[in-house]
Amino acid sequence: GNSVTQMEGPVTLSEEAFLTINCTYTATGYPSLFWYVQYPGEGLQLLLKATKADDKGSNKGFEATYRKETTSFHLEKGSVQVSDSAVYFCALPPRAWEGSNYKLTFGKGTLLTVNP
Amino acid sequence: EAQVTQNPRYLITVTGKKLTVTCSQNMNHEYMSWYRQDPGLGLRQIYYSMNVEVTDKGDVPEGYKVSRKEKRNFPLILESPSPNQTSLYFCASSSRDRDGGANVLTFGAGSRLTVL
Numbered sequence A: 001g002n003s004v005t006q007m008e009g010p011v012t013l014s015e016e017a018f019l020t021i022n023c024t025y026t027a028t029g030y031p032s033l034f035w036y037v038q039y040p041g042e043g044l045q046l047l048l049k050a051t052k053a054d055d056k057g058s059n060k061g062f063e064a065t066y067r068k069e070t071t072s073f074h075l076e077k078g079s080v081q082v083s084d085s086a087v088y089f090c091a092l093p094p095r096a097w098e099g100s101n102y103k104l105t106f107g108k109g110t111l112l113t114v115n116p
Numbered sequence B: 001e002a003q004v005t006q007n008p009r010y011l012i013t014v015t016g017k018k019l020t021v022t023c024s025q026n027m028n029h030e031y032m033s034w035y036r037q038d039p040g041l042g043l044r045q046i047y048y049s050m051n052v053e054v055t056d057k058g059d060v061p062e063g064y065k066v067s068r069k070e071k072r073n074f075p076l077i078l079e080s081p082s083p084n085q086t087s088l089y090f091c092a093s094s095s096r097d098r099d100g101g102a103n104v105l106t107f108g109a110g111s112r113l114t115v116l
Helices: none
Strands: A003-006 A011-014 A019-021 A023-026 A033-038 A044-050 A056-059 A062-065 A075-077 A086-092 A110-115 B004-007 B010-013 B019-025 B031-038 B042-051 B054-057 B076-078 B087-094 B111-115
Touching (some): A003 A086, A019 A110, A023 A086, A033 A062, A044 A062, B010 B019, B019 B031, B019 B087, B019 B111
Antiparallel strands (some): A003 A023, A033 A044, A033 A086, A044 A056, A062 A075, A086 A110, B004 B019, B019 B076, B031 B042, B042 B054, B087 B111
8 A cells, every 4th residue: 555654753953954755656547646734733735746756846935846766855944943843744645535535645744843 | 614513522421421523514414434543553434424324334443333314514422431432533524526635624623532
């Protein structure tokens, strides 16, 4: 079945540092890939997505490139801010609706803390 | 504003006392789902529903019930809560459109449940 392996945290950085959170996946075919973010006290919200190989998703200064050769979707940001402190989840949707279910497979999450 | 609303956000209860966590979405989504989030285990799907009166088990349904009498509501019922159901719960919804496997789940803000 599908699986997602995500770099475990916590990750602590100073403001303006470079961020990488690694994510690799196992799946049949070439599914879409997501990064979700969970800010303190809030639910998960989509940060960015890529729907096919070599696509680059980007949002709020974050980027991730879908690399099918390495089955990876690493999240990067060139200069983090204190407001980026959150938990980040890599997620793998099903390739299509599996019957009537649409179950995301999540990584275990990476807690990022950015200090001023 | 398009959103998924969960209540209560925080609840402390005792073993065996029935409780219901409500979930409501205002986006006319057909699909709704419940997840629980636990440290070291990530997010796991409890139940899902493709439409009114159509529900099915996810990966960890034991000890939970759901109902879908109206399209907008999908309550999670714990008939006899136990301490191992202490967790952070998220409701999510999505439309089933032509986006295939790239549909985005919209999550509620979460309900933190403690069972003593």
